[in-house]
Amino acid sequence: MATLNLHHLRLFRATAREGTLTAAARALNISQSAVSTQIKALEADLGHDLFERRGRNLVLTEAGRIALDYAEQIFRASEQLTATFRAVGEQRKVLRVGALATLSRNFQMQFLAPLLGRDDVEVVLRSGTQASLLRALEAMSIDVLLTNQIPARDAASPYLVHRLDEQPVSLVGARSRLALAAQGLPRLLAHAPLILPTPETALRAGFDAMIEQMGIVPRIAAEADDMAMLRLLARADAGVAVIPPIVVRDELAAGLLYELFQLPAITEEFHAVTIARTFPNPLLRDVLEPGLGTVAGLAAGQGGQ
Template sequence: MDHLNYHHLRYFREVANDGNLTRTADRVNLSQSALSSQIRKLEERLGHPLFDRVGRQLVLTEVGRIVLDHADRIFGTGEELVATLLRTGAASPPFRVGALSTLSRNFQLNFLRPLLQAQNVEIILKSGGASVLFEALKSLALDVVLTTEPPPGAFGSDFTAHRIAEQTVGLHGAAHRLRHDTLRDLLEHEPLIVPTDSSIRTGFESLIARLGVTPRIAADVDDMAMVRLLAREDMGLAIAPSVVLADEIASGLIETATFDLDIVESFYAVTVRRNFPHPVIAELLRK
């Protein structure tokens, strides 16, 4: 099957928008017969008439309306492509964000809030494991990856890990679970909800080794949303940055222990070197 001739499609679109062959021929600097020939070839290629003649006007057939709708989208996309590469035009391409599946939803929301408030950028959010997300970023299928760990060197040197936030990790839970005089006493007697996030888990293992305690683990969780849910249900004390339980802490449902765990979690926005980065990236990294 022959490919569609886009020159024919463009001339059809011009005539369809004008509704008058003579006027369009003058505007595009073609003779009427040449323009008619272009339209006829497109009709032959598609196997359907595109216009009905009503007096001196050309009126789209049902197929003609379908073809015009597709033509508008095809050439509109081309115009967006040129505007993107020239950094002109008001419309922005979709902003494709990858987020580690274990990452706090509240943190993701805070990072994207300027775009949500602007309401002029479509956001496509994909969650998954680090290796899948970094591969997608490397292939330019994503504009940024949000994570708690910079990418390992195996992914190459084109990545840049921007540290955009740092949160102190604490113990959060129902008030009745926090009535202990020492951190050691609390860790020995209260069930704990521990994320498998590597940086937090490493810090936690160091903490209990330093204190010489054997804690009771109520749940090992690989999703911060589940850490939040289990803490809300009073299944134990959650070891997490406060941003994970920000709403519950603000409402008084959850309280934070006063003990310093000496654990800090960093949050990164990882980008890859490219000639035409998404225009909102610079704004988000400046905040």
């Protein structure tokens, strides 16, 4: 077998990720014919077809899946090497943090508190979707992902999930809701307009199960997948929000909103996701407190001011 051409391997990985030659060529800013030619050269070197065509898409063969696993390991090691030696001699340390766009800003500040104000540390914050941030984590463009959604894991998954905190969930509303709240939780749930997380979230699933068990049909005033929007709607007195108190901590302290009831058996968990690295960022030790558990199961969560 000829010496493996890493350029060919990089084009193969891009095509496997994008699913078509056209998309891979666009992502790499080269011609489609060049991608096709070099993948064929790689297949000739390996002695196996790496793709089979299904309609317009290219699907990995069994040999292709094996080759992709090795390609990911090779380029991950390469990126680690580059990142490690790029950092040599830097006077200031940098921690690159990705956070789910809907995650509580108060929680993010609480997580970063050990580093804020340090002259020797720069914190780079990036927000996005869970999928985009997991890709960034694997590419080592971020060091840690803050989320309330535990990524699906199997034997091949690189993720290490650290459970950071668990927060209660409450009904929160303006002063105008106090009189109704004084009549009890069932009456508040049945008669107040409610501001709820969207149905696909775990927080909403727990709330729906609770009110179904209570036999209550809610009056839904608004739904949002962004905790910041739930907070603003509650401040505008659009209804009573189902929300972790940490999200509205400042409003509660100022008397702009009131915690009317803490909901039984409903909580929101916050997690930090990392990957195993030969040279992990030493700043992670300062924010991941000793004794925090590492979650190894499959689960899902949901959360942001």
